[in-house]
Amino acid sequence: MTGRAVGALTAADVIVGYRTYLDLLGDLIRGKRVVKSGMRAEVERCREAVRLAGEGMAVALVSGGDPGVYGMAGLVLELLEKEGLLGRLAVEIIPGVTSATAAASCLGAPLSTDFAVISLSDLLTPWDLIRRRLSAAAAADFVLVLYNPASHRRVEQIREAQGLILAHRSGAVWVGLVRNAYREGQTVILTDLAHLLEQEIDMFTTIVVGNSTTRRVGDFLVTPRGYPV
Amino acid sequence: MTGRAVGALTAADVIVGYRTYLDLLGDLIRGKRVVKSGMRAEVERCREAVRLAGEGMAVALVSGGDPGVYGMAGLVLELLEKEGLLGRLAVEIIPGVTSATAAASCLGAPLSTDFAVISLSDLLTPWDLIRRRLSAAAAADFVLVLYNPASHRRVEQIREAQGLILAHRSGAVWVGLVRNAYREGQTVILTDLAHLLEQEIDMFTTIVVGNSTTRRVGDFLVTPRGYPV
Numbered sequence: 039m040t041g042r043a044v045g046a047l048t049a050a051d052v053i054v055g056y057r058t059y060l061d062l063l064g065d066l067i068r069g070k071r072v073v074k075s076g077m078r079a080e081v082e083r084c085r086e087a088v089r090l091a092g093e094g095m096a097v098a099l100v101s102g103g104d105p106g107v108y109g110m111a112g113l114v115l116e117l118l119e120k121e122g123l124l125g126r127l128a129v130e131i132i133p134g135v136t137s138a139t140a141a142a143s144c145l146g147a148p149l150s151t152d153f154a155v156i157s158l159s160d161l162l163t164p165w166d167l168i169r170r171r172l173s174a175a176a177a178a179d180f181v182l183v184l185y186n187p188a189s190h191r192r193v194e195q196i197r198e199a200q201g202l203i204l205a206h207r208s209g210a211v212w213v214g215l216v217r218n219a220y221r222e223g224q225t226v227i228l229t230d231l232a233h234l235l236e237q238e239i240d241m242f243t244t245i246v247v248g249n250s251t252t253r254r255v256g257d258f259l260v261t262p263r264g265y266p267v
Numbered sequence: 268m269t270g271r272a273v274g275a276l277t278a279a280d281v282i283v284g285y286r287t288y289l290d291l292l293g294d295l296i297r298g299k300r301v302v303k304s305g306m307r308a309e310v311e312r313c314r315e316a317v318r319l320a321g322e323g324m325a326v327a328l329v330s331g332g333d334p335g336v337y338g339m340a341g342l343v344l345e346l347l348e349k350e351g352l353l354g355r356l357a358v359e360i361i362p363g364v365t366s367a368t369a370a371a372s373c374l375g376a377p378l379s380t381d382f383a384v385i386s387l388s389d390l391l392t393p394w395d396l397i398r399r400r401l402s403a404a405a406a407a408d409f410v411l412v413l414y415n416p417a418s419h420r421r422v423e424q425i426r427e428a429q430g431l432i433l434a435h436r437s438g439a440v441w442v443g444l445v446r447n448a449y450r451e452g453q454t455v456i457l458t459d460l461a462h463l464l465e466q467e468i469d470m471f472t473t474i475v476v477g478n479s480t481t482r483r484v485g486d487f488l489v490t491p492r493g494y495p496v
Contacts, residue, residue: 040269040364081494104368105376112376112489116496124485133364133372135269139333143362147334147341151392152400154383154409162493163380171381171407178403179396180383256353260341264391265310267345 043132046098054087055100062221063100084113091127104136108157108185138183141216141244144226146258148214148246152180158195159186165195172199176206181261182247189241196245200234203247207231212248212259219244228259272361275327283316284329291450292329313342320356333365337386337414367412370445370473373455375487377443377475381409387424388415394424401428405435410490411476418470425474429463432476436460441477441488448473457488 044066047053052071053060060067060074073090075083087099101109111131118124142149154175160168175182182203187196209232217225217240227237231247239245252261273295276282281300282289289296289303302319304312316328330338340360347353371378383404389397404411411432416425438461446454446469456466460476468474481490 041273044270081496104364104372106368106371106378108379108492109376111372112379112492113494113496115375115484115487115489116491116494119484120496131372131376133368135333135362135364136368139335139362139365142335143333143340143360146344147338147360149335149384150337150341152383152385152397154381154404155378156381167408168381171409174403174407175383175409178400180400180404255344255348258344260344262345263337263341265342265345267310267342267349 040132040134043134046130046132047100049096050098051095052090053098053100054083054090056083056102059100059102080110080113081117084110084117088114088117088121088123092121092123101134103140104134106131106133107136107138107155137185137219137244138246140219141183141214141246144216144219144224145214145228145246146255146260148181148212148248148252148259148261149183150261150263151249151251153183154180155183155185157185158188158199159192160195168195169198169202172202173205176203176247179207179249181249181252182245184245184247186241187243187245188239196239197235200231204231207247207250209233211250212252212254214246214248214259215239215243216246217243228254228257269361269363272363275359275361276329278325279327280324281319282327282329283312283319285312285331288329288331309339309342310346313339313346317343317346317350317352321350321352330363332369333363335360335362336365336367336384366414366448366473367475369448370412370443370475373445373448373453374443374457374475375484375489377410377441377477377481377488377490378412379490379492380478380480382412383409384412384414386414387417387428388421389424397424398427398431401431402434405432408436408478410478410481411474413474413476415470416472416474417468425468426464429460433460436476436479440479441481441483443475443477443488444468444472445475446472457483457486 053067054073057074091097105111211231215227282296283302286303320326334340440460444456
């Protein structure tokens, strides 16, 4: 967590967020008024944060990772606009360490060159558009970072994604899977694209698919930037 | 800066890095042994960090943003491998807030959906490959984040990038330019793709090119995730 995020939590009158993330904050928010909500309650959660801010409270809305990457920042701005509060309430979006770079650091340095970040969740984005993005990024030799690769109910997307990437990329390219980066139970697995589906993949997993130049360096994955070593 | 990065700097015997970044650290490294180097001295800088670590020192090598995104992490791992030190020296890569998410937070929430990160520097990557990536990502409606868009000597790439993106995307799509995010002299500019080149663009600028759904919300840019507001 950045110093700026710690400062905002310390200064806040009330902390709003998804239960699992707030539970990770521990002492930092002890004694504060806290509004915890469950999964899939994103709109209600942000609406409550906006309502409390409208009442004059200093509200910290907590996202995991970075609030601007598949997080709540955009939704809050849209709700403030809808309520006519934009420009009347001070709002700051504090960047954080998103899963792509957190996972990459656990793997080594697979993102040292151009990369594309794609969520496999088709809850809010049409699957056809996600498919197009997977194919385009695979064809242009981007390193790929896959967010939300699977959930209990959603298991087919990662299989189809693997097929789409394999149409443009060897099954031998390196793949890294990171579960619970920097949290309890962190696991880091190196495999290759052909064997990706043999691994346990769930909503806590971030997957980095190397490009044609990604290589294994000891226990790490590195996509060389191209410096002469 | 994350608490983990502060901890590593505090614990280090010697701090190595590019002069401009080390100068930002101020009190945090006062009294420490410090090795500052100039721009374009990346390999020498990392070699020196590895040499000092080989002598038994706890070395912190500082990158701006995230060391794994166009940073020094990969180069250090490759040098450790070459020197036969991998597995013999403890190495940790500490993730940070990369320019993409730092700039995005200054702009609002333009990265709430799939995005591609592309450096326009062709010093280490062939320009033809960068061109392919620009076209592919533009065609698949990724939000684009452009690193290193220009320097004193390198001014043509951003012009050509604009043309490649315009082949797939309206000139009216929103573009945000952020200079010196979270540093002295920060500037944030909103414009559109057609008028991008009228702005001052240099090596301290990160450019976010919105996709077909990115919109202006008050003074912010938002790419809606798709929640019903």
